[in-house]
Amino acid sequence: MSKKLVLIDGHSILNRAYYGLPDLTNSQGLHTNAVYGFINIMFKILEEEKPDYITVAFDVHAPTFRHKMFEQYKGNRKSMDEELRQQVPLMKKMLTAMGVKIIELAGYEADDLLGTLAHRAEQEGMNVAVISGDRDLLQLATDKVLIRIPKTKRTGTEIENYYAADVKEAYGVTPKEFIDVKALQGDSSDNFSGVPGIGEKTAKTLVAEYGSIEAIHENAAVIKPPRASKNIVEYWDDAVLCKKLATILTDAPIEYDFEEARIDSIDDLYTKEAYLMCKELEFKNLLGRFDTKEESFNVSELIEVVDTIEKADKIFEEIIDKDVAFYLVKRENNNVGQFHQDNDGQLGLFDFASKTEEELYGLSLTFLKDKIYFMETGNGISSDYLKNKIKDTTARRLISRDVKSQIKILGQDGILDPAEDFDKYIAYRNKFIDVSVAAYLINPTIGEYPLDDIAKSYSDIMIPTKKEFFGKQSFEDMYNSDKDKAIEYVAYESYIPFVAKDTLLNRLDKENMLHLFVDIEMPLVFVLASMEKEGIILDxxxxxxxxxxxxxxxxxxxxxxxxxxxxxxxxxxxxxxxxxxxxxxxxxxxxxxxxxxxxxxxxxxxxxxxxxxxxxxxxxxxxxxxxxxxxxxxxxxxxxxNRVRTTFNQTVTATGRLSSTEPNLQNIPIRLELGKQIRKVFHAKEGFVFVDSDYSQIELRVLAHLSGDEKLIDAYKHGKDIHRSTASVVFNVPFEEVTPLQRRNAKAVNFGIVYGVSAFGLSKDLGISRKDASEYIKNYFVQYPKIKEYLDNCIESAKKNKYALTMFNRKRPMVELESSNFMTRQFGERVAMNSPIQGTAADIIKIAMIRVHDRIFKEKLESRLLLQVHDELLIEAKESELDEVKKILNEEMQGAADLSVDLEIDTQVGTNWYDAH
DNA sequence: AATGTCACG
DNA sequence: ACGTACGTGACATTG
The missing domain is CATH 1.20.1060.10 (Taq DNA Polymerase; Chain T, domain 4)
Structure with missing residues (x-):
């Protein structure tokens, strides 16, 4: 049986896929729709054709032979969308990973390569299928060469198929004649015009009758219509050129051996490399096709289960001054006194008093590159023993993926209580490194930093996702049915942080973000842990x-x-x-x-x-x-x-703010009276009151500082009502004569400036015309030129650096500014203006939180920080400590950053949150 | 799981 | 002509 070759027109299919599918991106913001569509089309073809050889041809981005010859015809070919352009190298990488042969040749278009290979293959007696979205390729059709044109429709991909006979049937001309038709009618997408006065219909009729433009030319005198007759002579040189342009070469000088393109089975394409790439690009439903092709890093050889106190003691002696990654494995349902099944399936009466009461399953520990210890509770190793070993650690640094959860397990007793020995507490706190917080700082736009992502991005190890590992099972389920397997996963929990931490720290250092990480985010982890543990009383x-x-x-x-x-x-x-x-x-x-x-x-x-x-x-x-x-x-x-305990998430927002979940205590009603009443149920404990301080207009003050605008700085220095002041300059009325409406409008303008100005947004907010809104904005910028300059610079610098930057070097990667989509770009500009402002305010209050929290403990107060609401801190203060707490809030919140304007706060006291705000 | 709506800064 | 203010999370409905 004769062999079969599949040839794919790379750019053409990529193009089809790009425009045929919605814009897909992976969580890193990489655009992937064209690659995804290409792969699907390719596999569909492969499954149908089951070829012996496959090759994908790409254009080289250099003047090509045919277009160079006729440069006047080139010119305004539409430039490629940025989102598509980025996917070309990805596609090539994917094909290479799959072992698919790629050809490209400087000076030749992909068509020419396809034509040449199709021709050669046919001469060697093969069948050929050429896959392209471009109908020009129809000229290559023979009875051995099949041209296949995929169409992405809602119902899936449909493919049109053309052998030579099918071309004749569909177009009324042979594939060879197809060239002549095109030469006469021209091609707008290829930018050559053909012969004037001859359109598709006339071209087809003439070519069908005479067979070629040469024959038509010879018979020019007798052809109809007269206009065609005249022009074929007049524009004969153009026609010849166009034919040359339209003709796909079949003799390009390609060095090519069919054996390089050989595939024995489609399965050959499901390589490990391709799997990893699909995972990276998050082609989740493609991953299933790879079965178990993934060779994950095999952790089991490195694990040593430690089950006696003697062994454990010995190991803890080894960790002095070392970097140690750890993970305390907490038992979910710590039901004291409940029977449970142990691993040989018997009801363990003996476990009644021991194992079932353990808070922990154990401790996963890594401090060497080739060893992971799992210290299992029981047999003399108690949960308290393990916790104390972490609390009294002799390690140089302690590394974990979720330090906040881990230290909450440790509790607030012992060394973790800052009240007992403040300096010791600080020294202890400074040992910690949270790898997910570090990963968040490097890219805060993902929102999730699971272990497998950290492994993938910051180590050379691949591990399965949690879901891949556990499926529908819980850790408990697996621990009870296959303990060794369950331990494997918790082994990753210490091993991955251990192997990733240096990469992460080096990266932070390179990006000048170590200060942010070491002096702000890491201490904050402890402050948040304390706040979460504290909770707040609800009636x-x-x-x-x-x-x-x-x-x-x-x-x-x-x-x-x-x-x-x-x-x-x-x-x-x-x-x-x-x-x-x-x-x-x-x-x-x-x-x-x-x-x-x-x-x-x-x-x-x-x-x-x-x-x-x-x-x-x-x-x-x-x-x-x-x-x-x-x-x-x-x-x-x-x-x-009676307390409610929220979770503060430190790795969610793109700007550096915190978020609060389960429950969200950062969106408790306040704007309307009825809703605000809810705040009465949040109250302080007996003998304590709430002290609530919020920064006054922190974002506008940050803007004043970052822009250096004298007028705004001056307004703040003189303690002016800032919205009234803005109204006065924007509406050009004396300060004293600003009406309430003008003030309200000016306030909206100020908000707009912080959000990234847009006339539309402002007009919608105020219910005014867009024209009026843009007039306001224009006036504003005339009066505050430095702010205009600053905001413009935000966009410029975000374009240049590909990130927005806060005062404390927090970065937000920006991909939107390069989008070909106008709206996306506009959005990017607003984000570029807003992120430095919102982010700097977030930096400042984080610093304030650490300082307030630390002062409270340093001074051995019983008051506690409970909540943060972006520009507001809520403290449950002992009545006798009230004055001191107010003093601390004043000093630490105002002193958190040194701006060219004062950071002012409003403080209120009350027994409940309604009265205190 | 996506969408619309609305609570907060 | 297009169609947007920035940043979050929870709930109810619906496919």
Whole structure:
């Protein structure tokens, strides 16, 4: 049987895939849609053709032979989108990883290479399939050479197939004649115009009759229409040139051996390298095809399970002054006195008192490159023993992936209590390195830093993801059924941080971010751990009462809404609500979202004056939100001691802010009175009060400092009302004569400046025309020229460096500025302006938190920092310490950074959060 | 799992 | 002509 060769037109297929698929990116922001689409098309073809050889041809980005010869025809070929351009090298890398032969040749287009190889293969008796999105290739079709044109449709990829006969049938001319048709009609995408007056139809008819442009030329006198007859003579030279341009070469000087392109089976393409790349690019549903091809790093040979106290003691003697990575493995359901199955499947009565009461499964420890210890609890090794070994460590540095969780396991007793020996506490705190916090600083736009990502990015080891490793099993499940396997994973938990830490630290050093990491983020880990452990009291009964009251209001509103709507429906469903409002009741100004009508508050606000039902819906929404998220939502988080404990996430936001989850205590209502009432249930413990300090306009002050704008700095120096001051200059009225409306508008302008100015955003916010909004902005910049200059520079420098930078060298990588999409680019510009401001404010309050926390412990106070809300700190202060706490807040918050304007704070005291804010 | 909405800074 | 203010997280609905 004759052999088969598949030839792929690289750029053409990549192009098809790029425009045929939505914009996919991996979590690093790499665009991947073209590569993904290409691979899918390629495998579909391979599965159909089952070829013996495969080769992909690419253009070289240099003047090509044909276009160089006829430079006048070249010119404005559309330049490639940046998002596509980036994927060309990725694609080549992927093909190389799969062992697919790539050819490219300077001076020749991919067409010429495909034509040449197709020709050679045919002469050697092979069958050939050429895959391209470009119909020009149809000229290569013979009865052995099949041209296949994939089309990406919603239903999947469909492929048009053309042998020579099919070309004749579809186009009425032979493949050879196809060239002549093109020469006559021209090709706008290739930028040659053909013969004037001859379009597709005339060209086809003439070529079908005479066979070639030469024959047409010879018979010029008799051909119709007359215009064609005349022009074929007049533009004969052009026609000849065009034919040359349109002709794909079949004799390019390629050095090529078919054996280099050989594949014995499609499985050959599923290589380890390709697997790793697919993983990197996050082609998750492609990974399944690779079966178990991944050769993960084999950790089991390095593990030593330590099960006696003697062995453990000996190991702990070895770690003096060493870098030690650790991971305390906590038992999830630490049900004291419950029977459990041990690993030989028997109910262990003996375990009743020992193992089941252990808080920990054990400790994973790495301090050598080729050894991982797992110290298992039981047999004399107690949880407390292991915890104390970490607390009283002799190691030089302690490395972990999630230091906050780990030190929370250690508890606040012993050395971890800063009150006991403050200096010792600081020395201890300084030993820690959190590799995920480090990875966050290097790229804060990912939001997640799992072990496998850290391994992939900062070591030469690949490990499975947690999900790949455990599947649906929990750690407990696996520990009970296959203990050795479960231990493997916790071995990674110390091994990966150990092998990644130097890479991470070197990188931070190179980026001048060590100060940020060592002096801000790492100490902050401990401050946050303390805040999380502390928690905040919520009055469950009061919350319950609040919820019941809401119920009444909700029921009334619901009934009234149903009545006005003339039917019952789910008010919480935007879809149903939209239909009721804009179809049944026929309300005006309907605006579509991608799924239906928009029913958001800013749309409904405009309608509420004329339609009572709309006000009721808005009020219903307000109550429903308060009930579900706050009244009932928070109640679920109240623990035994009446306290709620949030988690502060340090590695989530792109700007450097913290975030708060489960529950989120950074978005407790305050703007509306009804919602603000919820704050009354947050109260201080007996003998204590809340002291709440928030920075006054920290972002605008940061802007004043970073821009160096004298007028703004001056306004702050003289303690002026900044919005009034802005109103005065923007609306050109004396300071004293600024109206409340003008002040309100100026305030919105100030917000806009911080968010990254856009006339549209401001106009929407203020409900004014875009023209007026841009007038405001223009006035603003005339009055504050340095701010304009500064913001422009933010964009320029972000473009140049590919990141935005804060005062303390926090970086936010910026990929948006290079986008070919106008909107994305605009977004990038706003981000480039906002990130340094928001990020610097975040840096400052982080510094303040550490200083406030440390002062409290240094002075052995019983007051505690409980919450941070971006520009606000909440302290539960002992009444007798009140004055001292206020003093600390004043000094440390104001002293956190040295700006050209003062950092002012507003402080309030109260027994609950309502009164204290 | 995605979408819409809304709470905060 | 396009269609956006910056940064988050929780809840309810719906595919």
């Amino acid at each position: 469950a009964d009061a919350l319950k009462e609040y919820s019941t009251n809401l119920d009444k209001g909700i029921a009334q509103l619901q009934e009234s809404i149903y009545q006005k709507a003339g039917e019952e429906f789910n008010i919480n469903s935007p879809k149903q609500l939209g239909v009721i409002l804009f179809e049944k009741l026929g309300l005006p100004n309907a605006k579509k979202t991608k799924t239906g009508y928009s029913t958001s508050a800013d749309i409904l606000d405009g309608l509420k004056a004329n339609y009572p039902i709309v006000s009721e819906i808005l009020e219903y929404r307000q109550l429903a939100k308060l009930k579900s998220t706050y009244a009932d939502g928070l109640r679920n988080y109240i623990e035994e001691d």
